[in-house]
Amino acid sequence: MKEEIDSCYDVTIIGGGPSGLFAAFYAGMREMKTKVIEAAPYLGRKLPYYREKFLFDVGGIQAITAGKLVEELEAQARTFGPTIVLSQLIEKMERLSDGTIRLTSHIGETHLTRSVVIAIGGETLVPQKLELPNTKKYEGRHLHYSVDDIEQFRNKRVLISGGGDSAVDWAIALASIASFVGIVHRRSDFRAHEGNVSKMRNSSVHVMTSSQIKEISGDEEHIELVMLEQTETGNISSLEIDEIIVCHGARPELSGIKDWGLGIEQNRITVDAWMQTSIPGVFAAGDVVDYPGKLPGLIAGGFMEGPAAINRAKAYLDPHEEVRPIWSTDNEVLMAIHSRA
Incomplete structure (x- = not known):
């Protein structure tokens, strides 16, 4: 035209x-x-x-x-x-x-x-995406690479994946409004500002280092369960989660x-x-x-x-x-x- x-x-x-x-x-x-x-x-x-x-x-x-x-x-x-x-x-x-x-x-x-x-x-x-089966159907709804409205996580069970400043900042920000906040990082140490890492560790945030998301499961509309792998031992554990925020950089x-x-x-x-x-x-x-x-x-x-x-x-x-x-x-x-x- x-x-x-x-x-x-x-x-x-x-x-x-x-x-x-x-x-x-x-x-x-x-x-x-x-x-x-x-x-x-x-x-x-x-x-x-x-x-x-x-x-x-x-x-x-x-x-x-x-x-x-x-x-x-x-x-x-x-x-x-x-x-x-x-x-x-x-x-x-x-x-x-x-x-x-x-x-x-x-x-x-x-x-x-x-x-x-x-x-x-x-x-x-x-954004560096989470390359796992089932992720695409949740992207933009319950799997997030950026966040516009923090209120969408109120009273939700939230898992954050990442070890940099963004991941730690979101963990701290959500600790007071979400019913549960977990952070999973594949390394043993965080790359974020030390003061913020200390603040996060002293909060209600559930910190899981040397771990990574292995699998996401749920129905067509909602995430229900996340399988986590301990990278040093290979042990697998499960966690009930509503929302996932991926902070793997861009x-x-x-x-x-x-x-x-x-x-x-x-x-x-x-x-x-x-x-x-x-x-x-x-x-x-x-x-x-x-x-x-x-x-x-x-x-x-x-x-x-x-x-x-x-x-x-x-x-x-x-x-x-x-x-x-x-x-x-x-x-x-x-x-x-x-x-x-």
Whole structure:
């Protein structure tokens, strides 16, 4: 089906994490028609994996949970009404005869845009799944790789699999609301923050180290029983469980982006000081980029790189117009919102 001309956007941001969301906000200030496409069914990239964890390195904020930061970033990004598309992994990018860029997702949906900002963090993150029989029928219902609402576990028997910060954080958070919380880790020692490990061990959480999930059983709707294997002895035990949270981390995946003709070194897209890639009209920001002096892993870095990419995209779209600096204090829409608050 032929795309309508008004479906073409000034800029499409691939990735709905901190860098992408702030770039969307800034693009709104620049009066650009903006779309954000995120592969996951939620915004925030890695942040929802440790929603209850506190972050202390966001400028101007003493401490904020990852979940709260996602909420604030999303609210800010939506200020100027961008189109937000979830659960679509962009696999193909091609330039049409009129210069428009066509993006195609894994479900075949196409998106037309005049410029692109790639902000997929440390590549597209694919959760490390629990590879056992019967898992697929419970995924998204009673077998979870991320958690949006902690209340769904109230008065439930919950088993957490993993030994890192996310697993330990969830064990602590759920201890006060679930009827039972167990954590199973295949190693003898946890890789999480020592203080949190001590807090967990001193709580009601049932800790099972040197153990792993061997089998899950239940009916078509609910998990009923989990078989656990003690890795040192091979002994098998059973545990009645309602919900399972798997915190085995996520593997990075650049997916089809590697075939787009971008300059890529060590799984990072090379850009210049303006976040311009090797393809005209295609920019990148955040942990997916590399350039001399790049400071990886710092959210604040993406907050600078996103606007830099948007400014350059604006100049690319209007090469005969001077792209002057803008500030939020001069924006009439923001001032109107503030005056009503």
